[in-house]
Amino acid sequence: MRVVRTLAELPGALAAARAEAASAFGDDEVFCEPYLPTGRHLEVQLLADAHGTVWAVGDRDCSLQRRHQKVIEEAPAPGLDPDLRTRLHTAATAAARAIGYRGAGTAEFLLAPDGRLAFLEMNTRLQVEHPVTEAVTGLDLVALQLAVAEGEKLPAAAPPTEGCAIEARLYAEDPARDWQPATGTVHLLEVPGVDVEFGTHPAPTGLRLDAGIGDSTGSGGEDRITVHYDAMLAKLVAWAPTRRAAARRLADALARTRLHGPATNRELLVRALRHPAFLDGAVHTAFLTEHADQLLGQDGKSAPLAALAAALADAADRRTGAVPSGWRNLPSQPQHKRYRTADGAELDVRYRLTRDGLRAEDHPDVELLGSTPESVDLAVGPLRRRYRIARYGDQVHVDGPTEHHTLTVLDRFPDPAAQLAPGTLLAPMPGTVVRIAAEPGRHVTAGQPLLWLEAMKMEHQVTAPADGVLTELPATVGQQVETGTVLAVVSAP
Incomplete structure (x- = not known):
């Protein structure tokens, strides 16, 4: 889908929509429809x-979306008056x-x-979000779908709904980078408090x-996330007597x-679910864009403390083994x-570990309460904070309290030789180069499209970072590239 606000945008949007549709579905037919910037998506x-x-x-209600794809869904749709709900059904x-x-x-x-x-539209199948309906009705829609296919007769009326259910889709993507798909190895998925997997549960x-x-x-093995499939990793559904609960x-x-x-997108999901407008039921298809300032990019303040915890866990790991006698008495x-x-x-x-405890250059008020290679306990003022640490090669994952x-x-x-030349454009994700719109030696302007990458059923535009000359363009149409591959170099004029 592409939003076209002026006729000048139509040719490019049409070409992109056709290319994506042909690649994903083998059919490049295009439809034009009126656009509702803040409508609600009901089903x-x-x-x-x-x-x-x-x-x-x-x-x-499936209004919380990005790139016209659903992110958070709920049943029943909040705030509908009885007349509107009757019309809908x-x-x-x-x-x-x-x-x-x-x-x-659907x-x-x-x-x-x-x-x-x-x-x-009519989706002639069960949707990704069908579990929220199962949660508020107690039905097994998969079993019922099979039953009617075998000719069984349904009761005269569907059971009533009770309570509320909300589903969140966990995607391998970076919302802060325009929802770019992310690839790599998933080392660990650990969700606390799960009552049921792939099934219904009778509790309220x-x-x-x-x-x-x-x-x-x-306890499961590692899974490799590639560009060849949809970016959804999992969906988590909660139900309760009330929507807020x-x-x-x-x-x-x-x-x-x-x-x-x-x-x-896990952090964004948490913030969206806790946002006052969402809790008040003020949901619409532009919700994530409208509240982007509150939903994106809020991790900077807590990152330095997480990095300190990672360093202290690394120090504890290096102390494991042959420890010199009396080491605790030596600064x-x-x-x-x-x-x-x-x-x-x-x-x-x-930082420095002394007889008197931790001395961290940028955290003078932080006290080290204890550390192992897997966890670090810090006192930050009157609060105690536990960080859980996991290492995978040169990657360190730090799970803090919030x-x-x-x-x-x-x-x-x-290594100075590893530094890239200014103006070097790297592939932001693995993908396939599907189109090139510039030639080496030509002058380009900031924001001008240079090429397009396709990954996870979507095209991603790579643009010139500044005005200059396109001095290098090693990418070719059809080329498979990995994250960090040099795609182009734009030099100052």
């Missing part, structure tokens, strides 16, 4: 048998009856701010995990989840470690 779960019975199994069931539909399906609608209801409150990687206990349960579970591997030499955060910031950690950081260990004395 009705349908189930129809071969005997004339059509169920509207409740409704869902009536329209969905009427459409299914009109074509003699049989099986499970009728999707857009609700405009002025109350207009517009039909979007609960937590469900449907994951395509590892398992909820962290479900949001609180889901946000807490996500905040305490340990997920070590590529960048994910250590000043220590220096360097890390790079996930957003590219470099952190210098300087935040998570992925740090890369840097050499204290970097």
Whole structure:
């Protein structure tokens, strides 16, 4: 999908939409529709048998989206008056009856701010978000879909919904970098408090995990995330008697989840679920964009303390083994470690362990309470904070009380030969070069598209970082590139 606000944007948007559709589905047909900047995405779960019975199994709100794809879904849709809900269900069931539909399906609608209801599409299958409907009805929609396919007859009416359920999709992507897909190895997935996996649960409150990687206990093997599949890693569903209770349960579970591997949208999900506007039910398709300032890029303040914890865990690891006699009575030499955060910031950690405790250059008020290679306890003023540490090569994952950081260990004395020339453009992700729009030797302007990468069913534009001359363009159409591959070099004019 592409939003086109002026005719000048139409040719480029049309070409991109056609290319993506042809690659993903083998069909480059394009449709034009009116665009609603702040509509709500509503849908009705349908189930129809071969005997004339059509169920509207409740409704869902799937308005929290990025790139026109759903991120958070819930059932029932909040804030709908009875008349609107009746209209929604009536329209969905009427459409299914009109074509003699049989099986499970989803009728999707857009609700405009002025109350207009517009039909979007019919998905002739179960949706990713069907677990929220199962959670509030107690139904097993997969089993029912099979039953009606075998000719069984549904009861006259669908069961009523009870309580509220919310689902969050965990994606391997970086929201702070325009939702760029992320690839790599998932080393650990550990979700606390899961009641059921891939199934229904009769309790009035609960937590469900449907994951395509590892398992909820962290005992599963490693999984490789590539560009050849959708970026969704798992979906987590919480249900409770009230919407706020479900949001609180889901946000807490996500905040305490340990997920070590590529960048994910986990932090954004937690902030969205705790955002006052979301809790008030003020959801729409532009929610993530409208509240981007509160949802993105808030980890900088806590990163230095996480880096200190990583350095202290490393020191504890190096002390394991042959420890000199009486070492506790000797002041250590000043220590220096360097890390790079996930957003590219470099952190210098300087500290010293003495008879009187920790002396950290940038954290004079921090006290070391205890450390092992896997965990570090710090006192920050009156608060005690525990950090859990895990290492995978030069990557260090730090799980704090309320935040998570992925740090890369840097050499204290970097090789000058490894420095890239100014204006060098690197591949932000693994992918395939699908289009090139510039030639070496030509002058380019800041923001001008140079080429497009395709990864995880989406095209990603690579643009000139500044005005200059395109001096190098080693990339070629059809080339498979890895993260960090040099794509182009733009030199100052």
